[in-house]
Amino acid sequence: EVQLVESGGGLVQPGGSLRLSCAASGFTFSRYWMHWVRQAPGKGLVWVSRIDSDGTSTTYTDSVKGRFTISRDNAKNTLYLQMNSLSAEDTAVYYCARLGANLEGATRKYYNCMDVWGEGTTVTVSS
Amino acid sequence: QTVVTQEPSFSVSPGGTVTLTCGLSSGSVSSSHYPSWYQQTPGQAPRTLIYTTNTRSSGVPGRFSGSILGNKAALTITGAQADDESDYYCVLYMGSGIYVFGTGTKVTVL
Numbered sequence: 001e002v003q004l005v006e007s008g009g010g011l012v013q014p015g016g017s018l019r020l021s022c023a024a025s026g027f028t029f030s031r032y033w034m035h036w037v038r039q040a041p042g043k044g045l046v047w048v049s050r051i052d053s054d055g056t057s058t059t060y061t062d063s064v065k066g067r068f069t070i071s072r073d074n075a076k077n078t079l080y081l082q083m084n085s086l087s088a089e090d091t092a093v094y095y096c097a098r099l100g101a102n103l104e105g106a107t108r109k110y111y112n113c114m115d116v117w118g119e120g121t122t123v124t125v126s127s
Numbered sequence: 128q129t130v131v132t133q134e135p136s137f138s139v140s141p142g143g144t145v146t147l148t149c150g151l152s153s154g155s156v157s158s159s160h161y162p163s164w165y166q167q168t169p170g171q172a173p174r175t176l177i178y179t180t181n182t183r184s185s186g187v188p189g190r191f192s193g194s195i196l197g198n199k200a201a202l203t204i205t206g207a208q209a210d211d212e213s214d215y216y217c218v219l220y221m222g223s224g225i226y227v228f229g230t231g232t233k234v235t236v237l
Contacts, residue, residue, distance in 0.1 A: 037228075044230055045173060046228055047227060057224065061225075062128060100163075111161060111163075112220035114163070114165070117174070120172055
């Protein structure tokens, strides 16, 4: 079964740091690009960041640039999100998601979507 | 920054048809934006419904379909059921590794 399980959320003070993890199983993690998506309480979904399969290319939404770092350890089948200089506006449920793709055959096709989702981990920034 | 707009809410009768749209604050949506659609019920993780404009994700019922209508992406639910009552989000790929979620549409079935 293809599965993503987030962990590492919790309560952190403003200005603090937190590292989220996303453990992948049931698929060849090292071949897939991955996303982080967040959802503040009562609000909509917001794309946060994306990383390519070997971790050499990363992109971020403007509001987290310079504060958040996405990374991965393919040997551990784990995706990370290092979050620094946290503020109340970062309070949210954080989801990891797999970037949809067809990697079978000679031609790789990337669908630029999220095709598998974790259940999320909650981050609360408050004093 | 780019804003992706969706209708705030829609109401549909059981068995009825509803079309949700996903537009850009500036410009038209096309297949090059790889429109995708997600369903979310309160307290749950999103579920992928449609990707690359009109491809249904595995296990998604045929009553869900995607398209481009005019200058927007669209999600149509044909023959709505009670358990379709959810929030629906679109995502557009803006290029250069940047993705933007729509504002979301709350669908009520009654």
